[in-house]
Amino acid sequence: MNLSAMNLSAMNLSAMNPSAIADTPPGRGLRLLLALLALLLVAPAALAHKPSDSYLSLQTSGQQITGQWDIALRDLDYAIGIDDDQDGAITWGELRAHHADLAAYALARLQLSSDGQPCPTRVVEHLVDDHSDGAYAVLRLAATCPAGAAVLPGLNVDYRLFFDLDAQHRGLLRIEHDGTTRSVIFSADAPRQHLELVATGALRQFLDYTAHGVWHIWIGFDHLLFLISLLLPAVLLRVDRAWTGAARFRDALWDVCKVVTAFTVAHSITLSLAALEVIDLPSRWVESAIAASVILAALNNLLVVAGPGRWLFAFAFGLIHGFGFASVLSDLGLPHDSLLLALVAFNLGVELGQLAVVAVFLPLAWSLRDQWIYRRGLLAGGSLLVIAIASVWLVERVFDLKLLA
């Protein structure tokens, strides 16, 4: 909103609008107090103004398309008139009485076609939803494209709603196809769009989610620090309250395997439970608990509470880390039709990422294990550093601050 320019349009030199000028000054004093009181007691947050948008979401599955179309009641009233009793309020009864008109009006302005042949569309259910600027009619849609190719080669969408009445109207389409989601904006200048729906295929999708999993481990420093803190002592032996290098590589490898496997099993369990929406924990608690687990893991290297039993430790806290992975997965958006595939692929990606870390860590740690730098520098100093970093995370996450850039 630019200020002086906005004011300027009042400056129409030829014609002023007298209706914009009121002659009563704004009330103060007691009225101010009363207004304030009223405001604090009830909270009638008036819905803000917004340009006109409709929200269309479509999902394809073979030749079938299902979808939902949210259209503002205010816009519908402007177009076809819903407020039958003319009282300025639209009731559910009035809207319901116009469902047939509404469906006919809207469907006449949305054409789906594939390969030059129309995909007849119908409204299967009428609902209502609230958006940031008011109530919207919700039309649940179903369309069937002509039989032929099993997978749609491409979809043509011709969207003409309201452009003749409100030239700044936009149709916001979200289309899901084979696990990928695309967004398209329709405007008066661009009412027709061709969506190339290349079959991504299950393999491609699987690889995509695997890559997400690997990437998440790579950038998820808290998970990495937790794992590495638990693995640091794997190449050492605790003898007489002092560390010495382990004698046999096989023992070190076995220790690493136990920790990594326990961590994997644990976070797979909770990742699956959270992704399938069986359990839902507030992400702030989860993230704070993850930070705390990193502190404890590093602290254990200094105080040595859990020695060979570190795998139990890995299992217990792995459960919490799983919820952390789940929030990433849900941010990515899970495909409806291939939830299990995405879940397995993401999990596999996380494991591959972990294995890569172990593959680099173990030979290095093994070769350094007898050096002073490993036991003093890496184990003690490194653990202290990890505790420091994770403590900052913990404070940040618990109190919702931002301390580190």
Added chain:
Amino acid sequence: MLLPSPFSRLRQRLLPAALLLAAGLAACPVAAAPYLPQSAAQVLERLPLAPTDPTARELRALRQALAQQPGRLDLAVHLARRYSELGRISGDPRFAGYAQAALAGWWEQSDPPAEVLLLRATLRQRTHDFDAALADLAALLGRNPRDGQARLTRATILQVQGAYAAAASECAALRRLAPELVWAACAYGLASVNGQLRESYAALDRLLARQSEARPAVEVWVRSLLAEMAARAGLNDAAEAHFRAGLAIDPTDHYLLNAYADWLLEQRRPSEVLALLAGQQRTDALLLRHALALQQLASPQLAANLEQLRARFAASRLRGDRVHLREEARFTLQLLGDRPAALALARDNWAVQKELPDLRLLVDSALAARDAATLAEARQWLHKTRTEDVVLDRLLS
């Protein structure tokens, strides 16, 4: 395959949630889910204009007349002007879309009639399509160099863009085309951000005092300029007097309401902001001021307002709008506390508009994010333009 860091994403989601918690409310953001209303009598929506409202009747009649005779330019222009005016008064952007639709037969023409050009420039300027608006105004002035309204609109857009030299020549040209007060407001308004704040304020203030029969809408505009000049000069009593005098003439003027609310927030008088905006918070800008006042009061109602603003900016982003960058940057900085994101928004906004509030926001977010390069850029701008402002002085001291 690049993903944003999961932490930054979590932070984005956690911050508002934490604010909700801090505000003492159960943190359960409204998950939009379609529903089936329970009773036929349930009111779903209230229309901004009831069908029986005289304005609604008049507009409906005009629309019907235009539908029957779509070639009638006079009807189309009349209807578009009414909608544009309604949009300006209410701050409701849908009316701008209706106005544009009324001009559909002429809108796409490269050389439309003069009335259409002026309306198109006004509507384009309102969606911050400044370059297209300037092109329309240039075409208009090419046909009639004595079009005062076109000159004034052009001067304003150029000033918003920070093209002060070009704006000054438009103001100078206005001298023989517009009433003295209008010309003076254009010229002194510009001079006040170019090193002559106090002199410009005094001159314009004296001129307004001499004009007994200024048109009310002109006076509201001049009062808003004077109030802001006084505020920038630290003349707080004078600033408040001008704000109130302007609002006494038009208590619904969005520009004045926003500016007065900002000044009251600056003075840390949040209760008065709430009273000022009671029942008026239907634009993003006013809603934002309302939320900032609630924040200063540490009110538990902040959470609901925050959620609403977040939804509004999200919806705006979805449709690709960049009209509310200034509000979104301020929201991100002051209410969400996401400094890097706020700085990025403030910089994007600065690339589009360069008014004083934009500069304050740029400096504010650069300080918060400790971005030396942006600060240097802002200082250089201040030095080059010789802009004076007590708030900026305080921020940069």
